[in-house]
Amino acid sequence: MLSEATMEKLTVLADAAKYDVSCSSSGVGRKNTGGIGNSASCGICHSWSADGRCISLLKILMTNVCAYDCAYCVNRVSNDVKRASFTPEEIAQLTIEFYRRNYIEGLFLSSAVEISPNNTMERIVKVLQLLRRQYHFGGYIHVKAIPGADPLLIKEAGYLADRMSVNIELATEDSLKLLAPQKSIEKLYLPMQEIKEGINHAKEEQGIYRHAPSFVPAGQSTQMIVGATVDTDQSILFRSENLYNHFNLKRVYYSAYMPVNEGAKLPSLQTEPPLLREHRLYQADWLLRFYHFSADELLSVQQPNLDMDVDPKMMWALRHLEQFPIEINKASYQELLRIPGIGVTSARRIMAQRRVQMITYDALKKMGVVLKRARFFLTCQGRYYGDAVMNEEHIRRQVAPPQQHHQVSLYELGAIS
Amino acid sequence: MILLYDDSFYGLLTCIFEHYYVERIQEIYGKTVFQGSLIDETRFVVTDEEKAQRVERAIREKLSYEGYIALYRTFLSNDYHKDCYILKYLKHAFKLGKKIDQYYSEPFVINIRKLNRKVGFEAHRFLGLIRFEQRGPFLYAKIEPDHDILPLIADHFSDRLQEEQVIIHDIKRKKAVLANEGRWIIQEVSSEDDKGIFAEYPIDQQEELLQKMWKGYFEHIAIEGRYNPKCQQNFVPKKYQKNLLEFK
Numbered sequence: 001m002l003s004e005a006t007m008e009k010l011t012v013l014a015d016a017a018k019y020d021v022s023c024s025s026s027g028v029g030r031k032n033t034g035g036i037g038n039s040a041s042c043g044i045c046h047s048w049s050a051d052g053r054c055i056s057l058l059k060i061l062m063t064n065v066c067a068y069d070c071a072y073c074v075n076r077v078s079n080d081v082k083r084a085s086f087t088p089e090e091i092a093q094l095t096i097e098f099y100r101r102n103y104i105e106g107l108f109l110s111s112a113v114e115i116s117p118n119n120t121m122e123r124i125v126k127v128l129q130l131l132r133r134q135y136h137f138g139g140y141i142h143v144k145a146i147p148g149a150d151p152l153l154i155k156e157a158g159y160l161a162d163r164m165s166v167n168i169e170l171a172t173e174d175s176l177k178l179l180a181p182q183k184s185i186e187k188l189y190l191p192m193q194e195i196k197e198g199i200n201h202a203k204e205e206q207g208i209y210r211h212a213p214s215f216v217p218a219g220q221s222t223q224m225i226v227g228a229t230v231d232t233d234q235s236i237l238f239r240s241e242n243l244y245n246h247f248n249l250k251r252v253y254y255s256a257y258m259p260v261n262e263g264a265k266l267p268s269l270q271t272e273p274p275l276l277r278e279h280r281l282y283q284a285d286w287l288l289r290f291y292h293f294s295a296d297e298l299l300s301v302q303q304p305n306l307d308m309d310v311d312p313k314m315m316w317a318l319r320h321l322e323q324f325p326i327e328i329n330k331a332s333y334q335e336l337l338r339i340p341g342i343g344v345t346s347a348r349r350i351m352a353q354r355r356v357q358m359i360t361y362d363a364l365k366k367m368g369v370v371l372k373r374a375r376f377f378l379t380c381q382g383r384y385y386g387d388a389v390m391n392e393e394h395i396r397r398q399v400a401p402p403q404q405h406h407q408v409s410l411y412e413l414g415a416i417s
Numbered sequence: 418m419i420l421l422y423d424d425s426f427y428g429l430l431t432c433i434f435e436h437y438y439v440e441r442i443q444e445i446y447g448k449t450v451f452q453g454s455l456i457d458e459t460r461f462v463v464t465d466e467e468k469a470q471r472v473e474r475a476i477r478e479k480l481s482y483e484g485y486i487a488l489y490r491t492f493l494s495n496d497y498h499k500d501c502y503i504l505k506y507l508k509h510a511f512k513l514g515k516k517i518d519q520y521y522s523e524p525f526v527i528n529i530r531k532l533n534r535k536v537g538f539e540a541h542r543f544l545g546l547i548r549f550e551q552r553g554p555f556l557y558a559k560i561e562p563d564h565d566i567l568p569l570i571a572d573h574f575s576d577r578l579q580e581e582q583v584i585i586h587d588i589k590r591k592k593a594v595l596a597n598e599g600r601w602i603i604q605e606v607s608s609e610d611d612k613g614i615f616a617e618y619p620i621d622q623q624e625e626l627l628q629k630m631w632k633g634y635f636e637h638i639a640i641e642g643r644y645n646p647k648c649q650q651n652f653v654p655k656k657y658q659k660n661l662l663e664f665k
Contacts (some may be wrong), residue, residue, distance in 0.1 A: 002623070007630050014637040032576045032599075040573070045652070046545040047663055049639035052648025056545075059638060094630075100556065100581065101549045102574075103631050103662075258642045273642055352519045363522035 016064035021253040025105040027218030035136020057108035066112030070180040106140030117148035128160035145191040163218040175229040219250030227257040232304035341374030430469035445500035540569035553618030
C-alpha cells in the first residue's frame with residue numbers, strides 16, 4: 001500500500017529528475033500480453049506541465065543521494081538539498097497505480113550514483129524485473145544506463161526496457177574536464193557502445209529466430225546542455241552527428257542551461273536559459289535526421305553558431321542563393337526538401353500530386369507549404385513569385401521577425417542627448 | 418433533393434446507395450441535426466443493412482481500407498456538412514479510383530482530409546487526456562470531446578486494461594464504452610455525470626491519496642525558469658481541462 005511517506009519522496013525525486021529532457025514514449029508497438037499495459041508506436045502524451053513540456057512518463061530518480069560533484073547538477077554531493085530514495089517495490093506500485101488511471105504512459109527511471117555504479121544499476125534492474133515479470137507490465141519503460149556499471153547489468157536492463165539513455169551533457173572533452181571532472185567521454189561512450197552492440201545482436205538473432213527477444217527496441221538517446229560552457233553550436237551539432245552516425249542514436253536532446261548552482265566555472269545564477277538557441281539546435285537536429293543535411297553544410301569554423309533571426313534551413317538557403325529558385329514541377333524529392341517552407345509532408349504531397357496534375361501556385365498553399373518563406377526560393381510553372389530582387393538582404397528583411405521596440409525611458413534619453 | 422438518415426453510419430451509406438440507384442441527390446443530413454427551411458424537399462431514408470454493405474464493399478474495393486476508415490472518421494466528426502462532403506467525395510472517388518487522394522489541392526479531397534485529421538487528432542489526444550477514477554470495482558472516466566470519438570479509442574483501452582472493468586463516459590452524447598477482458602461495447606447512458614451511477618461507490622482513501630500524488634507530481638515536474646502557460650494551453654485547451662484531474 002502506498003502511503004503519505006511515498007508522496008513526500010515522490011515530490012523530492014520528481015523535482016530532482018525534471019532537468020532530464022527526454023519524454024518520448026514512441027518507437028515500440030506492443031499489444032497487451034496478458035497483464036496490464038501495451039505500447040503505441042507513435043507515443044502518447046498524457047499531460048503538459050506549466051512549462052509547456054509534455055508529461056508522458058512518470059519521470060523520477062531512484063535516489064538523489066549522489067557521490068559525484070558535477071558543477072551543473074542540482075543533485076551534486078556538495079549541494080544542500082532534501083535527499084530521498086525509493087525502494088524498487090515502491091516504484092513498481094506507483095507506476096502501476098498511475099498507469100491504471102491513465103496518468104502516464106510508462107516509467108522513466110534515472111538515478112544519482114549512490115554507492116557505486118554497479119549498486120545503482122542493480123537497483124534499476126530490480127525495478128525492471130519487478131515490473132515486467134511480477135506485474136506483467138507491458139507499458140513503456142525508459143531507464144538510464146549508468147556509466148561504469150557492469151556490462152552484464154546493462155544487458156539485463158536492455159532486454160527488459162524499451163529505451164535506454166546515457167547523458168553526455170557536455171559536447172567537448174574540455175567542458176567535461178571543467179564541470180564534471182569525474183567523468184570522461186570514453187567512459188560515457190562505453191555503455192552506449194554496449195547498448196548499440198546489444199541492439200545489433202538482437203536484430204541479427206531476430207532475423208534467424210522469429211521469437212528472439214528484442215533489446216532496447218525503442219533505441220537509445222542522450223542529452224546535452226546548451227549554454228553552460230563556451231561550446232559553440234558547431235561543436236554541439238558535430239557531436240550529435242557523430243552520435244547519430246556511430247551509435248545509431250534515436251534522439252539527441254538539448255537542454256537550455258538552467259542555472260541551479262553557484263560556482264566560479266558556471267554562468268551566474270541570473271542567466272536566462274538560452275531557449276531560442278535550444279530551439280534552433282532542435283531545428284538543425286531535424287535537418288540532420290529528416291532533411292538529408294550534414295552538420296558541415298550548416299556550420300563551419302568561420303560561422304560556428306546558428307542564426308538566431310531565421311531558422312537553420314533559411315540560414316543555409318540564404319548562403320546558397322545560387323542553387324535557387326527551384327522549379328516545383330521538376331525538382332527531385334531531395335531538392336524540394338532544401339526549400340525553406342517545404343517540409344517532409346508537403347514535399348511528399350507535391351511528389352504525389354505531380355503524378356496526376358500540374359502544381360499551380362494556389363495549390364501549393366492548399367498543400368500546406370509555408371509560402372511566406374518558400375516563395376523566394378521556387379518557381380511554379382516557370383514563374384517566380386518572390387519580389388523583383390533576389391538577394392539575401394531583401395529576403396532576410398521579409399522573413400526575419402521585426403525588431404522588438406520598447407518604450408524609451410527618460411534615463412536612456414538622457415544618455416542619448 | 419435532400420436525404421435525411423438516422424445518424425448511423427449504415428444509414429449514411431444507405432443514402433449513398435439511393436443516390437446511385439433511386440434518384441440524384443444533392444445533400445444528406447442526419448435527422449437530429451438537420452436545420453432545413455420550408456422550401457427544402459426532404460425525404461427520410463430507412464437504414465437498409467444490405468444496401469449499406471454493398472456501398473461499403475464498393476468503397477473498400479474501389480478505394481482502399483484506409484480510404485474507408487477516413488470516411489468513417491469523417492462521419493464521426495461534428496461538422497454540420499460532413500455527410501455532404503462524404504457524398505461529394507464519393508461521387509469523384511468512384512470515377513477516379515485510388516488516384517483520388519493524390520489530388521491534394523481539390524476541395525473535395527481537402528474537406529475529407531481536414532475532418533479526418535481533426536477527428537483522428539482528437540481521438541489520439543484522448544488516449545492521453547483521460548483520467549480514470551477507481552470507483553469500487555470500476556475504473557471510471559468522463560470526457561467531453563468535440564467529435565464522437567468513443568469507437569476510435571475503445572480498442573486501445575480495452576486492450577491496455579484487460580484485467581479491469583473500464584467505463585469511459587461521453588457526457589455530451591450520453592453514451593459510454595464498457596470494457597472488460599479485452600472486449601467492449603458502446604451503450605447509451607441516461608445520466609449526465611457520475612452521480613447517478615456511482616452513488617454507492619464513493620472515492621475511497623487510497624484513490625484520494627493517489628489523486629493527491631498525481632497533482633503533487635504534476636506541480637513538481639515543471640521547471641520554474643521555463644514557465645510558459647501559453648504553450649501549455651496550446652497543448653491542453655481549456656475545453657479539455659475541466660475533466661482533467663491535474664487542472665481542476
